[in-house]
Amino acid sequence: MVSFTIVCIVVACLLLYDGVPIGLSRLLGIGAFQSAKGVHSVALTFDDGPDPNYTPRLLDALRDAQIHATFFVIVDKARRHKEIIERMLVEGHEVEIHGYTHACVPLLLPWTSVKQVALSSKVLTEELSVSPRWYRPTWGLINLPAWLAVKRLHLRFVTWSVMVGDWRVTEPDELMRRILRKLRPGSVIVLHDSDETPGAERLAPNAVISLIPDLADQVRSRQLDFVLLSSWR
Ligand SMILES: [Zn+2]
Numbered sequence: 712m713v714s715f716t717i718v719c720i721v722v723a724c725l726l727l728y729d730g731v732p733i734g735l736s737r738l739l740g741i742g743a744f745q746s747a748k749g750v751h752s753v754a755l756t757f758d759d760g761p762d763p764n765y766t767p768r769l770l771d772a773l774r775d776a777q778i779h780a781t782f783f784v785i786v787d788k789a790r791r792h793k794e795i796i797e798r799m800l801v802e803g804h805e806v807e808i809h810g811y812t813h814a815c816v817p818l819l820l821p822w823t824s825v826k827q828v829a830l831s832s833k834v835l836t837e838e839l840s841v842s843p844r845w846y847r848p849t850w851g852l853i854n855l856p857a858w859l860a861v862k863r864l865h866l867r868f869v870t871w872s873v874m875v876g877d878w879r880v881t882e883p884d885e886l887m888r889r890i891l892r893k894l895r896p897g898s899v900i901v902l903h904d905s906d907e908t909p910g911a912e913r914l915a916p917n918a919v920i921s922l923i924p925d926l927a928d929q930v931r932s933r934q935l936d937f938v939l940l941s942s943w944r
Contacts, residue, residue, distance in 0.1 A: 747899075758783045785810055
């Protein structure tokens with residue numbers, strides 16, 4: 712009987728720690744921004760950079776297509792590639808928090824979960840002159856301590872509405888078809904500008920960079936503009 716009670720307490724704690732925050736945000740869409748309503752625009756966002764092999768070429772493509780995007784960065788990498796972050800800001804993009812490292816937040820202890828948000832915010836603010844407004848947790852998975860840290864820092868928790876598996880090596884045309892199937896006014900499109908994340912395939916971001924000109928044409932042909940995520944806040 713005692714052991715059953717202990718099991719029940721452990722299950723209840725795990726539900727409160729991970730299950731409820733993940734269930735609310737990912738399954739029910741509660742508490743996490745996924746798309747905008749009543750707008751004629753879409754937000755193009757990138758996760759996992761900055762990556763010196765891909766992000767500068769992506770920035771070239773975005774500049775040529777006259778698109779401003781929102782970059783959810785790994786702050787430990789941002790520290791090592793400050794010049795890329797500076798270029799993002801100079802060219803009109805915004806820089807937001809994906810995590811200090813690409814750890815899976817629900818598996819972290821409370822203080823390391825908070826650190827993923829709080830240390831990221833502190834470093835971006837103090838070392839990179841960025842005032843973050845959004846947090847997109849790695850793999851879109853959050854737990855209770857990270858959620859509370861987001862609230863305390865007045866950040867907004869965001870996931871996405873268009874995700875197309877671009878972390879696997881895929882032809883740009885196929886990625887484009889997947890994007891267009893899901894694209895709506897107010898969509899938050901997530902793509903990736905690094906292949907270092909666990910689960911990502913080597914060289915996969917090359918297709919993402921290649922599809923930018925076509926994406927610009929396809930979105931604009933539907934009378935939609937590209938906007939920064941923060942324009943909807
Ligand atoms: Zn990621």
